[in-house]
Amino acid sequence: MSVNKLLLEEAIEDSPQTHNFLTVFEEDAGLVRQYTEEFHGYCQQIQKAQADLASATHGLAQLMKKYAAIRFPLEKEDSYMTTTFPLLAEYMDEISTMQQILASQISDTLIYPINRFLSADLEELSQLQNLYKMVSDEHELAVQKHMKLAKRCSEKQRVEAVEEVFQMRKKQHKTALHYFSAMNLMQHKRQFVFLEAIAGHLQAHLSFFKIGSDYIEKQDGQRELDLERTRTSDLVGSIEESCSDAVYQPEPLAPPASPSSHSQHARASNPHLAHKSGYLMLRSRAGLLQTRWDREFFFTQTGNLMRQGRRDVAGCLLIDLAEPGIYAEPCDADDRRHVFQIGGPAGRKPIVLQAENEIDRDEWITAITNIVVSGGGYTKDTCASQHSQELPNKEKSASSAASKDVAQAGGFDDSWFDRVPIQFDLPHLTEAEEKSAALFDQQLTVVDSKFSVNYSVRFTGSMEVPGDRGDALVARTIRQILTARAVHNIFKSTDYNLIVSDRGIWLVEPQSKLIRCEFLLEDISFWASHAENTRLLGLICRSRAVDDGNLFACFTFECDSAAEQVCASIRQATRIAYQAFVSRKSEADKKKSKEMPMYHYLFQDEAVSLY
Numbered sequence: 001m002s003v004n005k006l007l008l009e010e011a012i013e014d015s016p017q018t019h020n021f022l023t024v025f026e027e028d029a030g031l032v033r034q035y036t037e038e039f040h041g042y043c044q045q046i047q048k049a050q051a052d053l054a055s056a057t058h059g060l061a062q063l064m065k066k067y068a069a070i071r072f073p074l075e076k077e078d079s080y081m082t083t084t085f086p087l088l089a090e091y092m093d094e095i096s097t098m099q100q101i102l103a104s105q106i107s108d109t110l111i112y113p114i115n116r117f118l119s120a121d122l123e124e125l126s127q128l129q130n131l132y133k134m135v136s137d138e139h140e141l142a143v144q145k146h147m148k149l150a151k152r153c154s155e156k157q158r159v160e161a162v163e164e165v166f167q168m169r170k171k172q173h174k175t176a177l178h179y180f181s182a183m184n185l186m187q188h189k190r191q192f193v194f195l196e197a198i199a200g201h202l203q204a205h206l207s208f209f210k211i212g213s214d215y216i217e218k219q220d221g222q223r224e225l226d227l228e229r230t231r232t233s234d235l236v237g238s239i240e241e242s243c244s245d246a247v248y249q250p251e252p253l254a255p256p257a258s259p260s261s262h263s264q265h266a267r268a269s270n271p272h273l274a275h276k277s278g279y280l281m282l283r284s285r286a287g288l289l290q291t292r293w294d295r296e297f298f299f300t301q302t303g304n305l306m307r308q309g310r311r312d313v314a315g316c317l318l319i320d321l322a323e324p325g326i327y328a329e330p331c332d333a334d335d336r337r338h339v340f341q342i343g344g345p346a347g348r349k350p351i352v353l354q355a356e357n358e359i360d361r362d363e364w365i366t367a368i369t370n371i372v373v374s375g376g377g378y379t380k381d382t383c384a385s386q387h388s389q390e391l392p393n394k395e396k397s398a399s400s401a402a403s404k405d406v407a408q409a410g411g412f413d414d415s416w417f418d419r420v421p422i423q424f425d426l427p428h429l430t431e432a433e434e435k436s437a438a439l440f441d442q443q444l445t446v447v448d449s450k451f452s453v454n455y456s457v458r459f460t461g462s463m464e465v466p467g468d469r470g471d472a473l474v475a476r477t478i479r480q481i482l483t484a485r486a487v488h489n490i491f492k493s494t495d496y497n498l499i500v501s502d503r504g505i506w507l508v509e510p511q512s513k514l515i516r517c518e519f520l521l522e523d524i525s526f527w528a529s530h531a532e533n534t535r536l537l538g539l540i541c542r543s544r545a546v547d548d549g550n551l552f553a554c555f556t557f558e559c560d561s562a563a564e565q566v567c568a569s570i571r572q573a574t575r576i577a578y579q580a581f582v583s584r585k586s587e588a589d590k591k592k593s594k595e596m597p598m599y600h601y602l603f604q605d606e607a608v609s610l611y
Contacts, residue, residue, distance in 0.1 A: 037118070039197075040114045051100075054102075054103050061090075071532040102204055121182075138171075273366050273367040275299075277297070277299035278298065280355055283352040301488045301489065319342060322372075325344050328340060328369055328372075340352075340355070340365055417476065422480070424484075426517060453499075459493060460556045463480070464551065465477055475531060502573045504520050504521055507519075524540070529564045538555070
């Protein structure tokens with residue numbers, strides 16, 4: 001049976017049939033309220049999601065605008081990202097504005113009608129329902145009291161009972177009229193309140209798309225999009241044309257008929273490889289009589305052969321190529337092709353690997369052999385430190401002569417940096433060296449020195465340089481070291497305390513207080529901060545391991561604070577040391593007790609050289 005509305009004329013009768021009809025309406029109103037609350041919850045989620053989307057888009061646009069301001073060490077000034085990202089950031093900002101407008105429209109058209117229906121209609125209906133129930137109970141009590149009057153009751157009691165029934169029945173009738181009217185009105189509103197909310201939501205999105213369409217037409221975005229699609233398609237086509245089938249084939253399908261055809265199908269082996277990376281098959285034992293071959297990624301790094309699984313986040317050491325007796329040669333294993341092994345001294349089990357083709361196998365053998373011959377691909381520190389290992393004088397003299405030739409030429413050659421090895425960390429101390437190493441006494445240094453400052457730095461690397469000064473030389477060295485660290489996946493650097501005083505500069509381990517490196521002020525020829533990254537510091541020092549003293553090395557650091565502060569402290573320390581030297585010389589001249597050699601001091605605006 002379908003009931004459209006409650007009849008107001010039957011409100012005064014309060015019949016059981018009217019109560020039954022009212023019960024059906026109340027049950028329906030309860031379900032409508034439950035459904036409306038759930039509907040309202042999802043609408044709030046939509047509005048919140050749209051507001052979060054607008055906020056996230058705005059934040060992304062601001063981050064894209066900051067890209068050009070961040071000085072990436074390897075980013076070119078005229079790169080595509082630097083020129084294109086600010087333009088795309090403006091577009092993203094416009095999109096965030098449109099999304100904020102959409103969020104506001106959703107709040108007005110989707111949330112507001114449901115809020116009004118819940119707070120005004122359903123809440124009022126709930127209050128009237130409670131009031132109607134209370135008034136009905138009071139009317140029932142008044143009727144029961146009137147019906148219990150005795151035949152011999154006084155006139156006063158009869159009048160009071162009749163008056164009470166009259167008031168309660170009148171009150172119940174008025175309450176029923178309001179309650180039935182509100183119930184009928186709710187049944188009428190439920191027919192369109194949800195449709196109104198959904199229609200408003202759709203209208204808000206249509207307005208949003210209209211704004212976006214107008215904006216694209218105004219910016220001629222479709223033409224730019226078509227142009228970008230054409231450029232991308234042309235680029236993909238050119239890449240596909242340049243990549244022959246040999247790029248995807250692990251080895252040629254057929255032997256070449258001539259040397260010219262060989263060049264079209266396979267590359268030539270490089271006999272001068274010093275670094276190599278790629279996938280190889282590693283043989284390991286799976287049981288007593290079985291072996292297994294696993295495909296992993298291998299690469300050489302600072303004299304080590306590293307391995308890394310496909311799902312590993314970092315590589316692990318497979319073998320140290322700097323160990324004595326290491327060699328690589330082809331071998332036969334498990335009836336497989338292109339197999340080679342890395343062996344060592346007698347008693348060491350060889351490592352068996354398999355490459356995809358013969359050229360790849362030969363290149364791996366060549367690279368490993370070259371690393372072994374060169375002593376691991378790196379050298380120990382050659383700085384003016386009491387803990388450094390000194391190279392032979394003959395080798396240092398030759399390197400010094402090369403440095404002098406380049407310096408006299410009025411600049412430095414880029415090929416120099418490709419030939420000189422890089423040290424990424426200070427040599428590790430043995431137990432005996434740690435016991436004999438000096439400890440840094442901060443209190444004693446402060447007492448003996450007129451000036452002392454402590455900075456937290458990270459040592460990024462050092463290498464020999466072909467000159468003793470120059471901002472360009474320091475910047476070129478920093479770039480070479482950072483590029484090499486990125487190529488070899490060396491991201492972790494060691495923390496040190498850099499102590500600057502008028503007595504010298506010390507590099508001290510923070511925990512153990514061991515002095516890892518000491519620089520005398522007269523050995524420091526130049527220092528400067530990087531022009532683009534203000535936290536990078538370069539320090540050029542003279543080595544005392546050669547007779548003529550013309551071998552220089554540049555040490556690079558990443559400072560926690562601005563590198564210019566460290567440079568200012570070094571300048572102040574050298575001035576104090578120079579004033580102390582002049583004072584001592586003046587006193588010596590007056591007393592004429594002894595003669596002191598006169599050193600040449602050169603002051604610059606950015607750096608001070610003491611020899």
